[in-house]
Amino acid sequence: MSQGAALPVQSPSASAAAAARPDVCLRGLDITFALKTGELHAAVKNIDLDIAPGEFVTIVGPTGCGKSTLLNATAGLLKPSAGHVEIQGAALNGLNGKAGYLFQADALMPWKTAIDNVAVALEPMGVPKAEALKRAQDWLARVGLKGFAQRYPHMLSGGQRKRVALAQMLIRDPQILLMDEPFGPLDAQTRQIMGNLLLDLWAANKKAVMFVTHDLEEAIALSDRVVVMSAGPAAGIVGDFRVELPRPRDIAEIRTEPAFHAIHKAIWASLRVEVQKAYSQGEEAQQ
Amino acid sequence: MNRVTLIALQLLVGVAFLLVWHLLTTVPVVDGKPLFAPFFFSTPLEVLARTWKDFASGEIWRHLGITLLETVLAFAIGAAGGIVVGFAFARRELLAAVFDPYVKAANALPRVVLAPIFALWFGLGIWSKVALGFTLVFFIVFFNVYQGVKEVSPTVLANARMLGMNERQLLRHVYWPAALTWMFSSLHTSVGFALVGAVVGEYLGSAGGLGYKIHEAESVFDVTGVFSGMVILTIFVIVLDTFVTAIENRLLVWRPDTAAKTA
Numbered sequence: 001m002s003q004g005a006a007l008p009v010q011s012p013s014a015s016a017a018a019a020a021r022p023d024v025c026l027r028g029l030d031i032t033f034a035l036k037t038g039e040l041h042a043a044v045k046n047i048d049l050d051i052a053p054g055e056f057v058t059i060v061g062p063t064g065c066g067k068s069t070l071l072n073a074t075a076g077l078l079k080p081s082a083g084h085v086e087i088q089g090a091a092l093n094g095l096n097g098k099a100g101y102l103f104q105a106d107a108l109m110p111w112k113t114a115i116d117n118v119a120v121a122l123e124p125m126g127v128p129k130a131e132a133l134k135r136a137q138d139w140l141a142r143v144g145l146k147g148f149a150q151r152y153p154h155m156l157s158g159g160q161r162k163r164v165a166l167a168q169m170l171i172r173d174p175q176i177l178l179m180d181e182p183f184g185p186l187d188a189q190t191r192q193i194m195g196n197l198l199l200d201l202w203a204a205n206k207k208a209v210m211f212v213t214h215d216l217e218e219a220i221a222l223s224d225r226v227v228v229m230s231a232g233p234a235a236g237i238v239g240d241f242r243v244e245l246p247r248p249r250d251i252a253e254i255r256t257e258p259a260f261h262a263i264h265k266a267i268w269a270s271l272r273v274e275v276q277k278a279y280s281q282g283e284e285a286q287q
Numbered sequence: 288m289n290r291v292t293l294i295a296l297q298l299l300v301g302v303a304f305l306l307v308w309h310l311l312t313t314v315p316v317v318d319g320k321p322l323f324a325p326f327f328f329s330t331p332l333e334v335l336a337r338t339w340k341d342f343a344s345g346e347i348w349r350h351l352g353i354t355l356l357e358t359v360l361a362f363a364i365g366a367a368g369g370i371v372v373g374f375a376f377a378r379r380e381l382l383a384a385v386f387d388p389y390v391k392a393a394n395a396l397p398r399v400v401l402a403p404i405f406a407l408w409f410g411l412g413i414w415s416k417v418a419l420g421f422t423l424v425f426f427i428v429f430f431n432v433y434q435g436v437k438e439v440s441p442t443v444l445a446n447a448r449m450l451g452m453n454e455r456q457l458l459r460h461v462y463w464p465a466a467l468t469w470m471f472s473s474l475h476t477s478v479g480f481a482l483v484g485a486v487v488g489e490y491l492g493s494a495g496g497l498g499y500k501i502h503e504a505e506s507v508f509d510v511t512g513v514f515s516g517m518v519i520l521t522i523f524v525i526v527l528d529t530f531v532t533a534i535e536n537r538l539l540v541w542r543p544d545t546a547a548k549t550a
Binding site: 105 | 392446447448449450452453460465514540541545
């Protein structure tokens with residue numbers, strides 16, 4: 001299934017990490033939904049995927065291929081129909097308590113101020129309120145929202161809301177970060193700024209990341225590995241590419257590097273087939 | 288149009304109405320009598336004088352106090368019941384499914400027909416009025432809380448669960464604020480209905496309150512008294528509504544302006 005791209009250097013640290021016990025291990029995962037008509041719809045089929053500790057893996061694929069479904073199964077929000085999910089060597093049962101999840105849609109509690117939204121994430125861990133507020137203030141500063149603590153979500157821009165959500169996720173110091181097209185709703189410039197912010201925070205404290213996007217450039221700029229999924233239904237993994245670009249990276253600048261283009265070309269060759277397949281299926285469905 | 292002009296025009300309508308009323312009931316037209324007999328229509332000045340007298344003598348305060356107490360009790364008990372049952376139904380599918388037809392039937396019943404029964408059960412004191420107000424407030428709050436809990440954004444809920452919240456924390460941080468939002472968006476309506484319950488109950492049988500005052504005046508063809516009672520009731524409603532708006536603004540400070548306006 002997986003094919004390594006012919007890329008310049010195989011970094012020793014990445015291969016060492018891959019050899020260790022993975023943080024996320026998906027084996028033979030099938031996820032099937034019952035449609036309203038009573039038919040069964042196989043979203044993804046026979047997925048094997050490992051994510052090493054500290055590894056940034058991005059999943060790309062055509063629209064509706066089940067990328068988010070895979071993420072939700074890893075989060076424990078969705079129970080796979082077959083196969084199993086292992087988190088740090090233990091079978092996942094119920095919600096994934098080791099993972100933080102950054103959603104595409106607005107997930108902040110609209111009735112709480114920015115600081116309360118961040119601080120409340122510590123409540124389930126039993127952190128006292130005063131301490132939680134102090135740490136939340138600290139996290140808001142780290143995501144560049146120092147003066148916005150008392151704003152309600154509707155008083156913040158889309159990018160600022162994402163920053164609060166990022167702080168809310170990271171304050172719990174989760175071992176695994178799951179992100180479902182988190183910067184999808186943002187404009188191009190804000191996406192780049194958010195991407196750089198994410199990379200900075202991740203570099204300071206490297207966690208296993210499973211990042212879903214349909215934007216291949218974003219995927220390459222962010223990740224250590226890009227996984228390509230086939231068009232649905234019963235989508236599988238059709239490509240697995242290592243991105244050997246030096247870090248630290250700047251999302252905007254890295255796109256101009258020749259190495260970036262080489263990787264882009266290699267992955268796009270695999271992704272294009274699937275995108276076209278998904279597109280023609282969509283055309284057929286409309287006829 | 289600027290604010291001053293608007294207020295001036297609004298005042299003008301009120302003044303014009305009072306002026307027409309005054310002229311029709313005081314200026315002699317036929318046989319030295321005005322077009323509208325003051326016996327049936329009273330006159331604005333008389334109504335004003337009566338209202339002033341009632342307030343000055345302090346006699347109206349007792350009635351206002353009774354009506355206010357009934358309204359507040361009906362609202363508080365009705366809202367509490369609506370919240371509890373609304374939550375229970377929203378979180379327990381089976382409960383909602385089993386009771387659905389009965390809830391709909393009970394809500395379809397015009398509540399005024401219950402007033403005599405309540406008078407029979409709870410006597411002519413405040414509790415029969417509170418009961419009537421309760422039946423009105425309960426359903427409004429119940430439906431809103433039910434809807435509020437049901438329509439919590441799935442993303443917000445999934446996010447809160449991923450943050451590790453247990454059932455109790457979800458209730459406190461997600462379900463409860465969501466339900467409160469819906470309840471407060473219907474606050475004006477439910478407080479209004481609590482008042483309707485109180486006044487209608489008093490009107491149908493009591494020994495005190497604004498409804499009683501109006502009914503008493505009607506029974507002796509004291510039209511001035513009836514109108515004066517209505518004026519006092521209107522003032523009472525406006526004051527109550529201003530109070531509710533203040534509470535609403537305080538509690539729903541997190542909502543975008545547009546949503547607050549359409550509510």
